[in-house]
Structures are given as C-alpha cells and as structure tokens.
Amino acid sequence: MSRATLFDKVWDLHTVGTLASGQTQLFIGLHLIHEVTSPQAFAMLRERSLGVLYPGRTVATVDHIVPTQSQQRPFADTLAEQMIRALEDNCAEFGIRFYNIGSGSQGIVHVIAPEQGLTQPGMTIACGDSHTATHGAFGAIAFGIGTSQVRDVLATQTLALDKLKVRRIEMNGSLCPGVFAKDVILHIIRKLGVKAGVGYAYEFAGSTFEAMNMEERMTVCNMAIEGGARCGYINPDAVTYAYLKGRDFAPQGADWERAVAWWENLRSDPDAQYDDTIHFDAAEIAPTVTWGITPGQGIAVDETVPWPEELPGEDRPLAEEAYRYMDLAPGVPIVGTKVDVCFIGSCTNGRLSDLREAAKLARGRHVAPGVKAFVVPGSERVKQQAEAEGLHAVFLEAGFEWREPGCSMCLAMNPDRLEGRQLSASSSNRNFKGRQGSARGRTLLMSPAMVVAAAVQGHITDVRTLLEATP
Amino acid sequence: MSRIVSITGRAVPLPGDDIDTDRIIPARYLRCLTFDGLGEAVFADDRHQSGGEHPFDAAHHQGASLLLAGCNFGCGSSREHAPQALAKWGIRAIVAESFAEIFFGNCVAIGLPCATARPEHLQQLHTAVAMHPHRLLTLDLEALAVHLHEARLPVLMPTGAQQMFLSGTWDATGQLLAGLAAIRAIAGRLPYGSPPCAPLGKGG
Numbered sequence: 212m213s214r215a216t217l218f219d220k221v222w223d224l225h226t227v228g229t230l231a232s233g234q235t236q237l238f239i240g241l242h243l244i245h246e247v248t249s250p251q252a253f254a255m256l257r258e259r260s261l262g263v264l265y266p267g268r269t270v271a272t273v274d275h276i277v278p279t280q281s282q283q284r285p286f287a288d289t290l291a292e293q294m295i296r297a298l299e300d301n302c303a304e305f306g307i308r309f310y311n312i313g314s315g316s317q318g319i320v321h322v323i324a325p326e327q328g329l330t331q332p333g334m335t336i337a338c339g340d341s342h343t344a345t346h347g348a349f350g351a352i353a354f355g356i357g358t359s360q361v362r363d364v365l366a367t368q369t370l371a372l373d374k375l376k377v378r379r380i381e382m383n384g385s386l387c388p389g390v391f392a393k394d395v396i397l398h399i400i401r402k403l404g405v406k407a408g409v410g411y412a413y414e415f416a417g418s419t420f421e422a423m424n425m426e427e428r429m430t431v432c433n434m435a436i437e438g439g440a441r442c443g444y445i446n447p448d449a450v451t452y453a454y455l456k457g458r459d460f461a462p463q464g465a466d467w468e469r470a471v472a473w474w475e476n477l478r479s480d481p482d483a484q485y486d487d488t489i490h491f492d493a494a495e496i497a498p499t500v501t502w503g504i505t506p507g508q509g510i511a512v513d514e515t516v517p518w519p520e521e522l523p524g525e526d527r528p529l530a531e532e533a534y535r536y537m538d539l540a541p542g543v544p545i546v547g548t549k550v551d552v553c554f555i556g557s558c559t560n561g562r563l564s565d566l567r568e569a570a571k572l573a574r575g576r577h578v579a580p581g582v583k584a585f586v587v588p589g590s591e592r593v594k595q596q597a598e599a600e601g602l603h604a605v606f607l608e609a610g611f612e613w614r615e616p617g618c619s620m621c622l623a624m625n626p627d628r629l630e631g632r633q634l635s636a637s638s639s640n641r642n643f644k645g646r647q648g649s650a651r652g653r654t655l656l657m658s659p660a661m662v663v664a665a666a667v668q669g670h671i672t673d674v675r676t677l678l679e680a681t682p
Numbered sequence: 683m684s685r686i687v688s689i690t691g692r693a694v695p696l697p698g699d700d701i702d703t704d705r706i707i708p709a710r711y712l713r714c715l716t717f718d719g720l721g722e723a724v725f726a727d728d729r730h731q732s733g734g735e736h737p738f739d740a741a742h743h744q745g746a747s748l749l750l751a752g753c754n755f756g757c758g759s760s761r762e763h764a765p766q767a768l769a770k771w772g773i774r775a776i777v778a779e780s781f782a783e784i785f786f787g788n789c790v791a792i793g794l795p796c797a798t799a800r801p802e803h804l805q806q807l808h809t810a811v812a813m814h815p816h817r818l819l820t821l822d823l824e825a826l827a828v829h830l831h832e833a834r835l836p837v838l839m840p841t842g843a844q845q846m847f848l849s850g851t852w853d854a855t856g857q858l859l860a861g862l863a864a865i866r867a868i869a870g871r872l873p874y875g876s877p878p879c880a881p882l883g884k885g886g
Binding site: 224232233236240250259261264267290291297333334341343354355358362366369406410436441469470473505525528532623641643644645648651 | 700704710712714726731753754757758759760761762765780783792842843853854858859869872874876
C-alpha cells in the first residue's frame with residue numbers, strides 16, 4: 212500500500228498541475244478572509260477586471276480591528292470603520308458569506324471556522340493570517356498567505372506553492388498537572404527554535420496529542436508558525452469526528468458516514484516516510500513562559516533567565532538584545548516578575564475550554580491591586596456559551612474585565628494595548644518587540660491558567676502552587 | 683509582466699537575526715486600505731527608538747535598493763504589508779542568511795527577489811558596505827551571484843522563484859487562471875463541497 216503522510220495525500224488530492232516554474236498549482240478548498248489583509252486583494256481584482264471564481268468557498272469575518280468594549284458603529288477609530296465597511300462592501304459585491312458583529316457567529320477567524328464545522332479533515336485551507344495553521348488540528352493542510360495570494364485564491368481558488376517537507380513531532384505520555392497544550396507548544400518551540408520549521412509541515416503525533424481535545428490540538432497547531440513551520444497538523448481520529456458531528460457545516464446523514472470513511476483513509480500510513488522525526492516526552496514539560504522577544508526564548512516557570520553561556524553561540528546576540536529590551540537579567544528567577552497587564556484571549560487561547568480552565572483558577576480569588584486583567588472570548592458563540600455557564604460572573608467577581616470578541620491585545624490593532632514599558636502576562640502567541648501596541652511594551656507568553664496565576668498574585672507565579680491550594 | 687534579471691544599487695545593511703514582521707511594520711500601521719503610505723512607516727518603532735541611528739535613516743543609505751539582512755528575516759505574521767513597506771521605501775531585492783517562509787512567498791508575489799548567502803559572504807558584503815556605502819552592488823538572478831566590484835559572491839534561490847523572476851511570471855494570477863479547466867475538474871472531483879453552499883459530494 213501507499214507509504215504516504217496525510218500531508219502527501221491532501222496535497223496530491225488538491226494538485227491542479229505543475230507550473231512552468233516547477234511549483235505546484237494547489238486548489239484551496241476553504242478560503243477565510245478578514246478586514247486587514249483583504250481590501251488590497253479586492254482592489255487588485257477590480258484593477259484587473261477579475262471576479263471571484265468560487266465565492267462559496269470564501270468565508271469572511273471581522274476580528275483584528277474590532278473594539279472589545281463599545282462595538283457601536285461607526286467605530287470611534289475612523290480607519291477601523293473604513294476597514295470594516297470595505298469588507299462589508301466587498302462581501303456584498305462578490306457574494307461572499309460574512310459573519311459580521313452581531314450575527315451571533317462573528318469572532319476570531321480561527322475560532323469561528325472550527326466552531327461552525329467549516330474546518331474539516333482533508334481540506335486545504337488558506338487565509339491571510341499566519342495563524343491559519345490552527346486548522347491543521349483537524350487534519351487539514353492550512354497555512355497563512357499574503358495579500359497578493361489572497362487575490363490569487365479569490366480569482367482562481369488556487370495558489371502557486373512549493374511542496375513542504377514533513378517533520379513528525381512525536382510526543383508520548385501524560386502531561387503533569389498544571390501543564391497545558393500551550394506549554395507543550397512553547398516547549399517544542401523552545402527546544403527546536405523559531406526557524407527549525409522553515410520548509411516543513413509539522414505533524415504532531417503520539418499519545419500526548421491523541422489525548423488532547425480539539426481545542427487543545429488547535430492551540431498546538433496554532434503556534435506551528437512560531438516554530439517556523441508554515442503549517443502543522445494532527446491526524447483526524449474519533450476525537451475529531453465527535454467534535455465535528457452536528458456542527459453547522461458538518462456533513463449529515465449518509466454524507467457523514469462517507470466523510471468519516473474518507474477521513475480515516477487520510478491518516479498518515481503507519482509506514483509513512485517522513486523527512487525528519489523528533490521525539491519528546493510529555494512528562495518532561497513544566498509550565499512554560501517566555502522571557503525574551505521571540506517565542507523560542509522560553510523557560511520552565513521554575514527556571515531562571517538563561518545566561519548567554521548556557522545558550523548556543525548563534526542565540527547569544529538575540530539574548531543580549533532581549534535582556535535589554537525586557538529589562539530581565541540572566542540568572543534571575545522568572546517567578547516574581549511583576550506584571551502590569553494580564554490578557555486572556557486570542558486565536559491561541561480564546562476558546563471555551565481556555566476560559567473554563569482560567570475561571571476554575573480565578574474562582575474565589577481576586578486580581579492583585581494595580582494589575583489590569585481582562586478576558587476576551589474568541590467569538591460571539593464562545594462568549595454566549597461562557598455566559599450561559601456563568602464564567603463571566605466568575606471573572607467579574609475576581610476583578611477581571613469581560614469583553615466582546617476579537618483579536619484584542621494579541622496584536623493591538625484596536626484600542627486594547629500596552630502603554631509605555633508595561634509588562635503583560637499574555638495567553639497570545641507572539642512576544643515580539645512592540646507586539647502588544649506599545650513600542651516599548653513587554654510580553655510574556657504563557658497558558659491561560661498561568662495568566663490567571665500572574666493576575667491574582669501580581670507577578671509571574673508557578674500555577675502549580677495555586678492548583679494545590681485551589682478552593 | 684516584467685522580467686527581473688538583475689538589480690543594481692547601493693545596499694543598506696540591517697544587523698541582527700529573527701527580525702520579525704511586527705518590527706518591519708508595526709501592526710498599528712496595518713489600519714489602512716492600500717499599501718501606499720507604508721514606506722514611511724517601515725521599521726517605525728526601531729527607527730524611533732534608535733534616535734536617528736537606524737540604517738534606514740542614515741543619509742548615505744537613502745536611495746539604497748538592496749537590503750542585507752541576517753537569519754530568519756521576516757518571521758512572524760503573513761502581512762504582505764511588510765515586504766510592501768520595504769518596497770515602498772525603495773528596496774528592490776533582499777540578500778540574507780535565511781528567510782521566513784510566508785515572507786519569502788509574499789516577496790516573490792510582489793516581484794521582490796530574496797536570495798540567501800553564506801554567513802561569511804554576507805559578512806564580506808556588510809564590511810564592504812560599511813567601508814564604502816556608495817559602492818554599487820548587483821544581484822544577478824541568472825548567475826545567482828552578488829557582484830561587488832571585482833568580487834563575485836554566490837547566492838541561492840529556490841529554482842521555482844528564480845524561474846518566476848527570470849520569466850516574468852512572479853505575478854502568478856495569469857498563469858493560475860490559464861489552468862481554469864483543470865481547476866474546475868479538481869473542484870468537481872473533491873470529496874467535499876463548497877462548504878457554505880453545497881452538501882458533501884456535490885463539489886464545485
């Protein structure tokens with residue numbers, strides 16, 4: 212039989228042909244768009260008098276620029292208002308389904324597509340956003356593209372691409388208490404580095420990922436790009452099917468049975484050939500937190516900021532830059548670092564299970580004086596369900612703000628941003644210089660539970676110490 | 683569609699590895715409907731913080747068209763605003779030790795060649811530019827080399843990208859549309875439908 216990975220099978224199924232350049236022309240089954248990277252693409256279509264070839268295969272929402280406090284229109288930010296209007300007009304003109312604010316289904320693009328069952332195994336999915344890798348959790352091949360490529364997908368439903376190699380990242384064993392999917396991916400990136408994945412798709416395999424629910428798998432695949440891999444995926448299984456069944460766009464009846472049979476065949480063959488394989492042991496992972504200015508600069512929460520001598524030579528200049536920017540000295544424990552802002556949300560950790568886990572820790576505790584802490588649900592549906600479960604009341608009682616859905620302070624294209632030198636404990640995905648809206652702002656990445664621990668203590672805290680004492 | 687065979691100009695060196703797209707163009711400048719004004723905002727925060735010492739502000743680098751960068755240049759987000767901002771500033775080609783993948787693809791799509799060079803060769807270029815910032819460099823895409831005075835330093839570029847520049851097909855839309863019949867055939871053959879409209883098995 213075949214000795215193919217899921218990546219090979221999905222790639223072959225969607226291959227339209229080989230271009231003169233030698234690149235593959237790949238069909239994109241599902242195209243997701245948002246307000247930031249699409250307006251220029253529609254403008255290019257108009258300039259060239261091109262239409263949208265398969266409008267039904269593109270789905271839009273608005274997420275990056277939406278305010279998370281008052282969402283009243285017009286937005287106070289006139290640029291943001293222009294951007295949402297452009298998306299509304301473009302979707303209306305080209306017949307594209309658009310989940311606008313108030314539709315009940317708006318939210319971060321990588322949250323809404325899975326929760327509606329748009330994201331399914333075996334698809335190729337593209338979106339003008341690097342965290343499109345998220346959708347790989349379902350066994351889809353999903354990756355971020357730029358605006359000119361958004362234009363190409365709109366006009367032709369295809370892209371010109373070089374095929375990626377596949378690296379199997381196998382992790383076995385159970386996670387220790389207080390260790391979450393976010394810690395798993397931060398650990399992997401810490402160990403492999405931020406550029407190891409260039410040229411690769413990451414297949415996350417082994418009992419640790421098999422034991423994860425779909426939302427945890429999405430957290431892992433979401434940050435494949437932070438490890439340099441344009442896409443990451445997990446082979447579909449019973450957990451995937453149970454999540455999908457009954458969702459808005461999931462196949463129904465006899466179609467469902469046919470789909471599951473197809474999905475089962477998509478899984479990487481037991482003797483599939485990989486370009487590389489790396490093994491990890493889940494039991495070795497501790498709650499992990501970044502201390503620097505790339506997602507690869509991470510340490511276990513009970514470790515100290517590394518000395519340059521402990522790092523490979525090539526990593527030292529960046530470490531020196533990070534000490535200066537973060538104002539964190541080598542040899543100093545990361546626990547105890549004072550925080551100003553605590554953010555729970557984003558396409559990495561703004562889903563219901565993240566909020567449940569955070570609320571569990573926040574219940575009966577209170578945000579420390581002087582700390583601003585806020586929770587931003589990933590979508591209108593997440594918000595509605597969280598409120599139905601009373602999670603918002605837990606957060607509000609504990610002194611967290613409860614906001615409207617959007618990307619919020621992950622990248623601060625909206626009013627949510629750091630000020631000056633503020634330091635944030637953040638459940639998002641990037642700790643780049645200036646990422647959270649202040650050119651001098653500082654970000655420490657961690658799991659939502661660790662963010663709650665930091666919020667209630669006022670400084671970076673090992674969440675395991677709170678778990679032992681959870682009321 | 684224009685063929686891109688070589689780029690000649692002065693170079694601006696940018697030291698450091700892992701320069702991410704948020705640094706190339708901070709997110710707040712993405713609140714726009716066109717790429718037109720992005721050139722002025724390229725490296726906005728880095729430039730502001732360096733108090734005029736940033737290479738993109740140095741008088742002798744104004745008008746430069748080649749960028750020399752380090753490892754993993756352009757990592758982070760998929761925003762095409764990053765290469766667009768560099769291009770609007772005047773950059774027409776980039777030579778670095780390595781590039782992040784989405785950034786590289788975005789550069790190809792807008793006709794901005796990115797070539798990789800060995801660290802020692804990049805160092806040679808950095809040194810030469812530091813000593814003689816007005817000296818002209820040529821990135822030769824046919825020979826895959828940087829010509830610097832008498833020296834000829836080898837660079838690498840994936841064959842697909844190289845061919846797209848040399849043949850003038852880096853703007854892929856036309857080529858992709860030429861396969862319309864094959865596109866429709868694949869769409870009809872997929873085991874899943876057009877998600878929001880058609881049930882499974884109907885394709886298209």
